[in-house]
Amino acid sequence: MLYRETGQFKTSYKGDMAIFTIRQDRWALIAVLVFVVIGVPLIASQHVIAGYLVPFLIWSLAAIGLNILTGYTGQLSLGHGAFMAVGAYSAYNLASRVPELPIILVFLLAGLIAAVFGILVGSPSLRIKGFYLAVATLAAQFFVEWVFATYPWFVGGAASMVIDTPPMDIFGYRISSHLDNYYLVAGFVVVGALFAKNLVRSEIGRAWMAIRDMDVAAEVIGIRPLYTKLSAFAVSSFYGGVAGALYAFCYVKSVDFTAFDLFVSLKVLFMVIIGGMGSILGCFLGAAFIVILPIVLNEIAHLFAGQVPSALLTNLEHMIFGGLIIFFLIVEPHGLARLWTTMKEKLRLWPFPH
Amino acid sequence: MTEQQAGSVVLSFDNVSISFGAVTALSGVSFEIQEHEIVAIIGPNGAGKTTALNVINGVYEPTGGTISYKGEVRKRMRPHQAAVQGIARTFQNVALFKGMSTLDNIMTGRNLKMKSNLLMQGLYWGPAQREEIEHRQVVEKIIDFLEIESVRKTTVGRLPFGLQKRVELGRALAAEPEILLLDEPMAGMNLEEKQDMCRFILDVNDDLGTTIVLIEHDMSVVMDISDRVIVLDYGRKISEGSPDVVRGDQKVIDAYLGVTH
Numbered sequence: 248m249l250y251r252e253t254g255q256f257k258t259s260y261k262g263d264m265a266i267f268t269i270r271q272d273r274w275a276l277i278a279v280l281v282f283v284v285i286g287v288p289l290i291a292s293q294h295v296i297a298g299y300l301v302p303f304l305i306w307s308l309a310a311i312g313l314n315i316l317t318g319y320t321g322q323l324s325l326g327h328g329a330f331m332a333v334g335a336y337s338a339y340n341l342a343s344r345v346p347e348l349p350i351i352l353v354f355l356l357a358g359l360i361a362a363v364f365g366i367l368v369g370s371p372s373l374r375i376k377g378f379y380l381a382v383a384t385l386a387a388q389f390f391v392e393w394v395f396a397t398y399p400w401f402v403g404g405a406a407s408m409v410i411d412t413p414p415m416d417i418f419g420y421r422i423s424s425h426l427d428n429y430y431l432v433a434g435f436v437v438v439g440a441l442f443a444k445n446l447v448r449s450e451i452g453r454a455w456m457a458i459r460d461m462d463v464a465a466e467v468i469g470i471r472p473l474y475t476k477l478s479a480f481a482v483s484s485f486y487g488g489v490a491g492a493l494y495a496f497c498y499v500k501s502v503d504f505t506a507f508d509l510f511v512s513l514k515v516l517f518m519v520i521i522g523g524m525g526s527i528l529g530c531f532l533g534a535a536f537i538v539i540l541p542i543v544l545n546e547i548a549h550l551f552a553g554q555v556p557s558a559l560l561t562n563l564e565h566m567i568f569g570g571l572i573i574f575f576l577i578v579e580p581h582g583l584a585r586l587w588t589t590m591k592e593k594l595r596l597w598p599f600p601h
Numbered sequence: 602m603t604e605q606q607a608g609s610v611v612l613s614f615d616n617v618s619i620s621f622g623a624v625t626a627l628s629g630v631s632f633e634i635q636e637h638e639i640v641a642i643i644g645p646n647g648a649g650k651t652t653a654l655n656v657i658n659g660v661y662e663p664t665g666g667t668i669s670y671k672g673e674v675r676k677r678m679r680p681h682q683a684a685v686q687g688i689a690r691t692f693q694n695v696a697l698f699k700g701m702s703t704l705d706n707i708m709t710g711r712n713l714k715m716k717s718n719l720l721m722q723g724l725y726w727g728p729a730q731r732e733e734i735e736h737r738q739v740v741e742k743i744i745d746f747l748e749i750e751s752v753r754k755t756t757v758g759r760l761p762f763g764l765q766k767r768v769e770l771g772r773a774l775a776a777e778p779e780i781l782l783l784d785e786p787m788a789g790m791n792l793e794e795k796q797d798m799c800r801f802i803l804d805v806n807d808d809l810g811t812t813i814v815l816i817e818h819d820m821s822v823v824m825d826i827s828d829r830v831i832v833l834d835y836g837r838k839i840s841e842g843s844p845d846v847v848r849g850d851q852k853v854i855d856a857y858l859g860v861t862h
Contacts, residue, residue, distance in 0.1 A: 260737045261730070442723040449722035449733060450708075450715040457698045457709050464696035467658055468776060469684030469713040478719060525700065 250594040266444055283433055288426055297425040297498075303538045304429075304436045305493050310518040310530035311443050312486025317516070318524035319447055320479035321459030322372055326384035327487050327515045329368070329391035332507035334361040334488025335495035336401050339502045342413050343403055350415040350422070354435065354492045361488020362481040369480030373473050388509055395504035402502060409503040412496045428497040435493060439486060444527050446482065455479050456525070487515075521575060523582025532583040536575075541568055610672075611636045611812055612657065612780060617666035619656060626652040627836045629666070634780070639806055639813045641823045643847075644833035645856055650816045651693060653833065654782045657814070658690050659683040685713060689778035691769045693785045693816075699758035703749060703768050706757055707740045710775030743771045747801060763794040770801060774809075781805065783815040787822055795819065799826055824848065832856065 250271050257263040267273045291300065313327045338357035341348055348356070368387040372380055395401055395408075402410040415422040415431075422431055446452050454475045457465035466472055495502045514537060522533020544567055548560045555563075579586045612634040619627045627649045634640055642650045655661045656668065659680040668675045670686060689710070698706050715736065721729040744753055747767045752760055757768055766786060773781055786802065787795045803826060805811050817823050823830060824844040832840040832847055834856040840847050847853055 260734045260741070264733060264737060445725035446719070446723045449725065449729065450712055450717070451719055451722050453701065453705050453709045454712055456701050456705070457712075460698035460700050461696050463660070463680075464692065464698070465709075466680040467660065467684060467690060467696075468710055468772065469681045470709075471681050482719070 250591065250597075252595065264448075266448070280437070283437070284430075287429070293425050296429045299539055299542060301425070301429055301432050301498050302494075303534055304432045305490050305498055306515070306518060306534040306538050307531045308436050308439050308493065309487055309490035309515050310522065310534050311440060311527060312483045312490060313515045314519045314522075314524065314526070314530050315443060315447070315455070315486065316479050316483035318519055318526065318529075319452065319459060320455040320476060320483075322369070322476060322479060323377060323381040324384040324483070325381050325509070325512045325516065326368055326387040326391075327483075328507040328509060328511035329384075329388045330361045330365055330484035330487030331491030331494065331511065332391050332395060332504060333364045333484075334358060334491030335502055335507065336395055337361065337488065338492035338496060339410070339412055340401065340403075342415075342496075346413070350417060350496075354489050354496075357492040358485040358489040361491070362485040365480040365484025365487070366477050368484070369477050372476045372480065385509070388512055392504055392508060395507075409501055411501045415496060422497075432493050432497050435489060439489065440527055440531075443482075443486070447525075447527065451475075451478060459525075517572075521572065521582060523584030526582065526584035528587065529582050529584030532587070536571075536583065540571065544568055609636050610634070611670070613669045614653075614656075615667045615669070617656060617663045617668060619652060619661055619663045619665075625836050627656070627663070627833075630833070630836070630838050631666075632831050632838060632841060634812060634814060636812055637806070637810050638828040639802070639815070639826055641827035641830045642814065642816050642833060643818070643820075643823055643830060644839075647835075648833040648856075649836040650833055651784055652836075654690060654784055654814070654816065657683070657780075657782060658688045684776065687776075687779035688782065689773035689776045689780070690782035691766070691773050691784060691786060693788065695762070695765045695769050697757045697765055697769055697772070699756070701757065702754050703744070703757055703760070703771075704737075704740065704753045706768055707743055707771045707775045708736060710772040711736045711739065713776060740771075740775060743774050746774075746804070747771050748797075763790050766790065766794075766798065767801070770798075774805065777809075778811060780812045780814065783813065783817075785816050785818065787817055787819050795822060802826060 250269075252269045252271075255270055257268065262268070267276060287296065287300065309327065309331060312330070313324065316322050316324050334357045337360040338353050341353045341356055342350065364387075368384055371383050375383060399405060399408060402408055417431075422428060447455070454465070454470045455478075457468075457470055458472060458475050458479075462472060465475075491507065494506070499506060518530065518533030518537045520533070521536050522531070523529025541564070544564045548564050551560060575583060575586075579589070610633045614630055614632050617627055617630050618625065630649075630653065642653060644650050652661065656663050659678045659682060662677060698709065701709070715732055717729040717732050721727070725733075744750055747770065749764060749767055749771065752764060757765055760768065770783070770786065783802070786798050790798065799822060802813060802815070806813055815827070827844060829842065830840075830844050830847040831838060832850070832853050839852045839856055840850045842850075
């Protein structure tokens, strides 16, 4: 019941280096996983699964990608929407042109193609930093939008430039219901989040953070700046690419270049900033804030429908959402994840203040 | 302590010059660093001491002269190549990774010794995990040695300056360097902290046989711990020798106290 670590002694470095060193945290994780697998289908309606949870999970995965690049490695990017677009279009083309490929492999290959594109976009990062790099990635964003808006080849020649994604089969099983899509997405997100967490606590993660905190010192102790930055770009855009593919195949079920515009890049960046730079948990919190909160506000607004003019309600929704963003950034500029950490630290000592 | 063949030259500067535009930071500096010794580079502000360290570990490229390391004349190089060759350093204004814990900072110092690839690290499986644990054991020894056990999980940005200097030394030691460059290791420290730092430097030199080149302004420290002192002024070497010789050198006294022409 209480969040205490008294009596939980670590007798090996292995135990001390686990992701969750406190027993209560491990139980909480297992509880969340059980809830994701068993609880959600029991409680949540089809509407909630398809409309809230699937996009929430996909955006979380995209945010993990950007957080690796911006939060962990300190490379500001406004091109995450482009990486997602490359992933989505690659997945569509692979799935429709080579139907023999298993769909999971298609998503992974789409991620790899996005990773190659990410390396290309990231290659100037050795020379340009900060806002200037952000502008360079912005160029990639506009370039990708232009390519997919101009060449119908990428959508199999469809004149509308928008095309439905082909159906997905896993070992002969057709992914059709909302729940199937949810499980597919949840699987990618759980594995992806664990993989990312492992990366950031290993040597490569320390190298990324070293480059972020003090690049000269990092190079002096033997970290190769180019390799480290490009590996961050590659991993980041891999996650972006897979998230983009999942977005197209499991959520909107079509490939459309307007779905990956600059606003998408900004949206993911907001998730990372509000959730917490340099935190995997923060990606989920940030995605929940940006994706789910507006929907919840909208539902609340519906309760007042009829009593209050609808135009006023819509404006109120936006104002409250904006107000909450400002509120959380003032309370904790380091993001929701930091708020969570602080709360846990306080809880460990409760009821004593120190 | 292992037997060292003291005396063999590990690094030598031959007529090294470096200038930034019209400003000459080093001109025609020659000296030799021998294995297993503690050499102090001293001199007034702007004498080119930090520049000399930056040249040694490849941050700056000399514009003239040659540097030989272990008998080989060095070609154009990047700082991380110097690190690969066994040159580690600390900085004048602590250059730690502020957002990371003490432990992670020192672990980063072992990056060159880690071999597992990105995929294995992501899976944190088998060899990758074993490797992390092995290096953790080495890092814990360094943490013990520097007496910073209590702050191993603290973010270094929150540590007092004296401890940050220690963590930075730990990060440099984690690379198991052959030459350790220390840029003002005692700056901003109180007496106890200076004594601790001196003890660490002497222990590293004795126990690990590491060659140490340090820049320091505290003359009592310099005179106490160094085997040899090199004095720079306006980018030129004006004196070199044992602490006693340097202390009595009129040119050194003039450089520090000023001289009327």
